Amino acid sequence: MKIGHEALVIGNWKMNPQTDAMAKRLATDIKKTLAHAEGVEVVVAPPAIYIPIVESVRNSKKSFLVGAQNVHTETIGAFTGEISIPMLKSFDVRYVIVGHSERRKAGETDVDVNAKMTAIIKSGLTAVVCVGEAKRDHGAQYLGLIEMQIRDAVKGLSRAKLGNLVIAYEPVWAIGTGNTATPEDVHEMKLFIEKTLTDLYGRNYAQKVRILYGGSVNPKNAGEIMHDGKVDGFLVGGASLSAKDFGSIVTAVKSMLV
Ligand code: PGA
Numbered sequence: 001m002k003i004g005h006e007a008l009v010i011g012n013w014k015m016n017p018q019t020d021a022m023a024k025r026l027a028t029d030i031k032k033t034l035a036h037a038e039g040v041e042v043v044v045a046p047p048a049i050y051i052p053i054v055e056s057v058r059n060s061k062k063s064f065l066v067g068a069q070n071v072h073t074e075t076i077g078a079f080t081g082e083i084s085i086p087m088l089k090s091f092d093v094r095y096v097i098v099g100h101s102e103r104r105k106a107g108e109t110d111v112d113v114n115a116k117m118t119a120i121i122k123s124g125l126t127a128v129v130c131v132g133e134a135k136r137d138h139g140a141q142y143l144g145l146i147e148m149q150i151r152d153a154v155k156g157l158s159r160a161k162l163g164n165l166v167i168a169y170e171p172v173w174a175i176g177t178g179n180t181a182t183p184e185d186v187h188e189m190k191l192f193i194e195k196t197l198t199d200l201y202g203r204n205y206a207q208k209v210r211i212l213y214g215g216s217v218n219p220k221n222a223g224e225i226m227h228d229g230k231v232d233g234f235l236v237g238g239a240s241l242s243a244k245d246f247g248s249i250v251t252a253v254k255s256m257l258v
Helices: 020-033 048-058 085-090 101-105 110-122 141-154 159-164 183-201 222-229 243-255
Strands: 007-012 040-045 065-068 093-098 126-131 165-169 210-214 233-236
Touching: 007 093, 007 210, 007 243, 020 040, 020 048, 020 243, 040 093, 040 243, 048 065, 085 093, 093 110, 110 126, 110 141, 110 159, 126 141, 141 165, 141 183, 159 165, 159 183, 165 183, 183 210, 183 222, 222 233, 222 243, 233 243
Parallel strands: 007 040, 007 233, 040 065, 065 093, 093 126, 126 165, 165 210, 210 233
Antiparallel strands: none
């Protein structure tokens, strides 16, 4: 299959693993699996405290890039417990996840998501904005929710910057549950997200945004979802904690690109 962009696979480690030694081992093992991953951009997003370790393992253009799971909108000052964009940039972080459902559950609002997206993209980094419904209803009202999440997230973002935006469709019911969305569901949502962006920016510009799927992606289902769902790649949670599984997902994505 042909996709309009370089494929993208992001591993979101969430609050794992438990020690710095384990983080170093996992990053090292992941790097080894990526020796032949040309054509797929791979990002590893560890907990912030492990970013320096993961960045030092990376240490080469030919492996993965480093991502962050969250960031604050201000660049410096009295914000206890927060991490700024300049701090992330000083460790060569390139991607930042925003609005993950686990963070939305902890209080992150659409307004916060928009403010973070704006700050991230303004600084030259790429924002990975997560959207997704908690459940599906027969009247397809979830489509309206996704549209609103997207419209709220991208408020004020200019066309010229759309290449720095990634949208990850992550239905909440599929995250960490093993209930993956079907490839048909994923394709329907991919088209719907494209339509929403096209209404806002016009078709040519909308196509600059990469659209990922996330929610119980594993080595067995990745190829089919990529092929039939026609997404640009994946945001992977649980399976990114196994270098073998994560590497197999990247390989599955790569094999779909021919
Ligand atoms: P999962 O998580 O792959 O474990 O379902 C995906 C995510 O939360 O990004």
